[in-house]
Amino acid sequence: MLRHRLLAALLAAVPAPAAPARTPEEPAIALRAMGSFHVGGREAVVAGRPVREVVLVPGGVSARIDPNGTYQVEAMYVQYHLPAEQRGAVPLLMWHGGGLTGVTWESTPDGREGWQQYFLRRGWATYVSDAVERGRAGWAMVPEIFQGEPIFLTKEGPWERFRIGAGPGSYRTRTALPGSQFPVEAYDDFMRQVVPRWTTTDAAQLAAYRDLLRRVGSAVVLAHSQGGLFAFRAAQTEPGTVRALVLIEPSGFGEATPEALAALRDIPVLALYGDHIDQNARWPTIRQRGLDFYARLREAGGSVEVVSLPERGIFGNSHMMMDRNNRAVAQVVQDWLAARGLWR
Amino acid sequence: MLRHRLLAALLAAVPAPAAPARTPEEPAIALRAMGSFHVGGREAVVAGRPVREVVLVPGGVSARIDPNGTYQVEAMYVQYHLPAEQRGAVPLLMWHGGGLTGVTWESTPDGREGWQQYFLRRGWATYVSDAVERGRAGWAMVPEIFQGEPIFLTKEGPWERFRIGAGPGSYRTRTALPGSQFPVEAYDDFMRQVVPRWTTTDAAQLAAYRDLLRRVGSAVVLAHSQGGLFAFRAAQTEPGTVRALVLIEPSGFGEATPEALAALRDIPVLALYGDHIDQNARWPTIRQRGLDFYARLREAGGSVEVVSLPERGIFGNSHMMMDRNNRAVAQVVQDWLAARGLWR
Known part of the structure; x- marks a missing residue:
C-alpha cells in the first residue's frame, strides 16, 4: 500500500506525457468517413446453468442474470478510416497475429505512428480488425461455446520468441539481440497490447474473415504472423475479392490441394521476413x-515475392514490425503495391 | 486539382464498399493526429502451473508455452483522434458502460455515425477507451490474477433490461417499447458489441481511469452507465483534472463522504436520462x-443538472444512446458544454 502511494506520488510528479505530443509533425489527415462495425458469427444457445442475482456496481440495484438463452457469438470487429483523397485502388485490410489485436497496426508501443496511419496518409482506406475472440470482437462462454483453455503470454514469452531478445533466458537480463530495432524501453507498453487467445477457434476466425471479404468486396489483405493462415485460406475460398496478399512473417499458410493452390494463381503475394531468424530456435x-x-x-x-529485409539493407527487425524502423519496412510494402498498379 | 477530379471520377466508378455507404454525406474530418496507447496496470507473477507444448497454428511449429512468469495486467486501451481545428477547451474522454467497450461511441449498430464522430466533427479531441478487462485492454488469468466468473449477456438480457423491449419476456416476441428509438433491426449488431465482464475488477478499472486522467491532464469525462461509477470516483481523487462530468444514465455514483463530495464542488455535472424509465423494474x-x-x-x-430527455421533447431513448435520434441527444450534451465555456 505504501509502495502504491509512493508510486502514485512519483507518477503525479511526472509531467503529463500527453500521448499526442509524441506523434510526428505531419500534415493533417483528411477523412471522408470513419467508423466501425462487427461482421460474421452465429447464434449459440446455452441451457441448464443456474440463474444468478448479481449486483453489477457497488451499491447498485441487483440484476437477475440468467445465463441460459441465446448468445450472439464469433463476430469480428472492424474499424475503418477512409481518406478524403483515396489513392489505393481497393481498401487495405490489416489482420493482426496471435495473442494480439488490431492495435498492432496503430501507434507503436513507444508512441510513434503505426502502419494504420502510414497507409492512411498515403491514401489507403484502412480496415483494422480484431479477430474472433480478441479485443473488441469479444469471446464466448467456456466450455459451453468456446472449447479449451485460453493461452496467456508472460512478459518472458514474446521477448524470447519474437526475436527481440536472444531466446530463452534473455528476458531476465533484458538483453536484446545485437542491432535490434524493437523499442525495448516500451516493451511493457507492447505487453499491454497482448490479449488471451485460444487454439480452438480457427474455424470461427476464418469464417468471419471470409464474411469481411465478402462485405468489402475487393481488397488488399495485409496480415501478420497467425493472420497469414487466415489470409491465405480466406483468399482460397474468396479469390475474386483479394487483389494482393502481403504477409508479414506468416506462421501459417494455405491449403495445399491443387484446387486451393490454383485459386491463388491470380493473386500476387509478398512475404516479408525480418532479421535474426537464424539465431532463433523456431523461426528457421x-x-x-x-x-x-x-x-x-x-x-x-502463382506469383510470390519473398523479401528478407536484411538482404535489402534493413536490419534488426523483430517478429513485430512496429520496430523503430517501421516506416522503412512499410515503404517496402507500399512500393510493392504501387508497382502492382494498386496505388495511383 | 484536375488530378483529384480525375481520381474522384475513377473512384466514383468503383462499387463502394458496404460499410461506409451507410454513413451520411458530411464534409471531411481533418485530423491533426490519431493513434492509441495503453495506460495503467501492474505486474503480476504466476507460479506452479504446468508448462505446455502448444501448436499455435495448424501444421505450425510447436511452441513451449510456460504460463509461469510475469504478466503485464490491468492496463486500459485508449484511442485518440485530434481534430485539426480544435474547438473543445480540453479533450473529451468517452467511458463506456458494463459489458461493453469503446465501440459504444463509434458507429451505431445500424451503421450511422456515433458520438465519437459527432464530437470530433465539432472540434473535440476524442479519447475513446476500453476499460480494464474489456476489448483491447485484454484480461488476465483466472483465478490466479482475476477473481470470480465473468458474466456473459444473452440476447434476451439487454433487450429486456436496457428499455428496448417492455421487460421480461419481450425479447421472445421482439416487442419494442412504444415509440422506442432503438434501431431494432440492428439489434444483432448491437449484441455483437457486447463482451464478457467481471464484477471483481472495479478497483483495477478505477486505478487505470485515474492514470488516464493524470496522463491527459485536463478533460471532460463523458460516461455511460457503469462508467458513471468510475467517472465520479476518478474525479473525486483527481478533481483538478476534470473540467466537467457528463453522465448518461449512470448506474453507479461517487463516494458520499464530506471530503469526497467536496472534491466535486467545482466540477459541473450533467446527468441525462432517457425514456420509459417508469415502465422498467430496476430503472426507477x-x-x-x-x-x-x-x-x-x-x-x-456542487452543481448538477439533471435532464430527463422526454421532458425536453426527446422521446423513446433506451439505456443505450446509440438510438435513431442519437444526434439530438448529443446536441443536448454539446449545448450544455458550450454553455459552460468548454467549447469555442
Missing part, C-alpha cells in the same frame, strides 16, 4: 514451411 | 439513487 523452420508453400504456389502458376 | 430505483447522490452533491456546494 517456420520460414522454411513458408518457402515450401510458396514453391508449391509458384508451381501452380 | 437506479435513477432515484442518482437523484439522492446529486442532492447530497448540491448540499456540498
Whole structure:
C-alpha cells in the first residue's frame, strides 16, 4: 500500500506525457468517413446453468442474470478510416497475429505512428480488425461455446520468441539481440497490447474473415504472423475479392490441394521476413514451411515475392514490425503495391 | 486539382464498399493526429502451473508455452483522434458502460455515425477507451490474477433490461417499447458489441481511469452507465483534472463522504436520462439513487443538472444512446458544454 502511494506520488510528479505530443509533425489527415462495425458469427444457445442475482456496481440495484438463452457469438470487429483523397485502388485490410489485436497496426508501443496511419496518409482506406475472440470482437462462454483453455503470454514469452531478445533466458537480463530495432524501453507498453487467445477457434476466425471479404468486396489483405493462415485460406475460398496478399512473417499458410493452390494463381503475394531468424530456435523452420508453400504456389502458376529485409539493407527487425524502423519496412510494402498498379 | 477530379471520377466508378455507404454525406474530418496507447496496470507473477507444448497454428511449429512468469495486467486501451481545428477547451474522454467497450461511441449498430464522430466533427479531441478487462485492454488469468466468473449477456438480457423491449419476456416476441428509438433491426449488431465482464475488477478499472486522467491532464469525462461509477470516483481523487462530468444514465455514483463530495464542488455535472424509465423494474430505483447522490452533491456546494430527455421533447431513448435520434441527444450534451465555456 505504501509502495502504491509512493508510486502514485512519483507518477503525479511526472509531467503529463500527453500521448499526442509524441506523434510526428505531419500534415493533417483528411477523412471522408470513419467508423466501425462487427461482421460474421452465429447464434449459440446455452441451457441448464443456474440463474444468478448479481449486483453489477457497488451499491447498485441487483440484476437477475440468467445465463441460459441465446448468445450472439464469433463476430469480428472492424474499424475503418477512409481518406478524403483515396489513392489505393481497393481498401487495405490489416489482420493482426496471435495473442494480439488490431492495435498492432496503430501507434507503436513507444508512441510513434503505426502502419494504420502510414497507409492512411498515403491514401489507403484502412480496415483494422480484431479477430474472433480478441479485443473488441469479444469471446464466448467456456466450455459451453468456446472449447479449451485460453493461452496467456508472460512478459518472458514474446521477448524470447519474437526475436527481440536472444531466446530463452534473455528476458531476465533484458538483453536484446545485437542491432535490434524493437523499442525495448516500451516493451511493457507492447505487453499491454497482448490479449488471451485460444487454439480452438480457427474455424470461427476464418469464417468471419471470409464474411469481411465478402462485405468489402475487393481488397488488399495485409496480415501478420497467425493472420497469414487466415489470409491465405480466406483468399482460397474468396479469390475474386483479394487483389494482393502481403504477409508479414506468416506462421501459417494455405491449403495445399491443387484446387486451393490454383485459386491463388491470380493473386500476387509478398512475404516479408525480418532479421535474426537464424539465431532463433523456431523461426528457421517456420520460414522454411513458408518457402515450401510458396514453391508449391509458384508451381501452380502463382506469383510470390519473398523479401528478407536484411538482404535489402534493413536490419534488426523483430517478429513485430512496429520496430523503430517501421516506416522503412512499410515503404517496402507500399512500393510493392504501387508497382502492382494498386496505388495511383 | 484536375488530378483529384480525375481520381474522384475513377473512384466514383468503383462499387463502394458496404460499410461506409451507410454513413451520411458530411464534409471531411481533418485530423491533426490519431493513434492509441495503453495506460495503467501492474505486474503480476504466476507460479506452479504446468508448462505446455502448444501448436499455435495448424501444421505450425510447436511452441513451449510456460504460463509461469510475469504478466503485464490491468492496463486500459485508449484511442485518440485530434481534430485539426480544435474547438473543445480540453479533450473529451468517452467511458463506456458494463459489458461493453469503446465501440459504444463509434458507429451505431445500424451503421450511422456515433458520438465519437459527432464530437470530433465539432472540434473535440476524442479519447475513446476500453476499460480494464474489456476489448483491447485484454484480461488476465483466472483465478490466479482475476477473481470470480465473468458474466456473459444473452440476447434476451439487454433487450429486456436496457428499455428496448417492455421487460421480461419481450425479447421472445421482439416487442419494442412504444415509440422506442432503438434501431431494432440492428439489434444483432448491437449484441455483437457486447463482451464478457467481471464484477471483481472495479478497483483495477478505477486505478487505470485515474492514470488516464493524470496522463491527459485536463478533460471532460463523458460516461455511460457503469462508467458513471468510475467517472465520479476518478474525479473525486483527481478533481483538478476534470473540467466537467457528463453522465448518461449512470448506474453507479461517487463516494458520499464530506471530503469526497467536496472534491466535486467545482466540477459541473450533467446527468441525462432517457425514456420509459417508469415502465422498467430496476430503472426507477437506479435513477432515484442518482437523484439522492446529486442532492447530497448540491448540499456540498456542487452543481448538477439533471435532464430527463422526454421532458425536453426527446422521446423513446433506451439505456443505450446509440438510438435513431442519437444526434439530438448529443446536441443536448454539446449545448450544455458550450454553455459552460468548454467549447469555442
